[in-house]
Amino acid sequence: MSYLVHLDVFEGPFDLLLHLIERDELDIYDIPIAKVTAEFLEYISTMQLLNLHVASDFMVMAATLIQIKARMLLPKPVVCEEETVLAEEEDPRQELVERLIEYKKFKELAIDLRAREEEFARVFVRPLPEAADRLVIEENPLKDLSVWDLLEAFKNVLDSLAPEEEPVVAPKEEISIRQRMKEIIAGLAVSGRIRFRDLFGNTNSKAALVTGFMALLELMRLRKVRVSQDMTFGEIMIAAAVEEGASE
């Protein structure tokens, strides 16, 4: 939208009506109902123009105003003198006016309260209740206990704990190639032949595997052992080379 419309915010239809009456300095006891109704409707259509949500309360009030306006326009039935007097007393606006005045009273009381609210927002009291709790002396659950009792209790707890096991430090397995060579020779001396697979049967450390393998290679280089494989991917057998030498 290219233009701005200033609209006061009204708390409700009474508030708007009062505003209209006060703005035009109308007599609340003798509201020119046609004028006020027109202005009220104008306000509502402005709200609709601005796509503001028009609360149903405003619609009810608009309907009420129109009804009152219609009743005031209707000619009063003149039957007899006494009834005419009664009819005149019964102003269609009366109920609305009473409610308006009542509302006005509370609106003014609300203003008084607002003034007090503002006045008391400037007065500070001690912010409790946490601070107050500290003042309350509660039954001390640690009464009659010394620090030694606490130590004793702590010691008991410590004692009741299972002794912590020292972490086992696995010693690094240091196997020299030479030692592995001796082992292989010794093994061959006992069983004659060893399967390549069994050479590493009980080791799981990479270093042991490597030393074992190197020991084997070294033994082969020294022609101490003979390695044979019957078929591709078949079992590799290690045998002492002495026999071979002997057979030669």
Added chain:
Amino acid sequence: MNLLQARAVIEALIFASPEPIGVPQLCDYTGLSKHTVQQILNDLGEEYRKEHRGLQMIEVAKGYQICTHPFCAPYVEKLQKNPRSTGLSQAAMETLAIIGYKQPITRAEIEVLRGVRVDSALNTLLEKDLIREAGRKDTPGRPILYGTTRAFLKYFGLKELSDLPGIDQWLQEEILREKNNEDAGDDGDAGDGGSSSDDSDANNAVEQ
């Protein structure tokens, strides 16, 4: 305990009490007579006033409380971690005014007076503990009646309900209106009786 000591003790009690502390409690704690306590309270209040202290003693919610002087507000505000949020909305304030002066009152009665729905205003007020449910009205549907709380008195710095601004004029107008009603029709008596019992209920509610 001489008078000076008694004064010191009463000042300390008011200061240390988390809530406004009333004369009966002060008598109870100090063993002093009501008359003496009242006199000491007057003295103390006067002293705070005369000496232009940063503190003042106020009478609120049927008790006494020591609080800061409004003059110091701009400075004391700097201390506040959670500054008192902005005041009540206009809707909440109007609703609260109606409850304050007409309690106990039902939601429907408030809506007739304000001409709009008041659910959200009521919720706000209940949340802020400024109003509370004060029983049910003995009419069809037994609607909930609302009344103000002690926190309401404290919020506005009121001694008691009769301390509400303009209450005298309000009551006079109400009495006048009831008289007019009485003069106007037979229903006057019933209306009269109803509203006067309402008033006493409201006072009881706040005392509790």
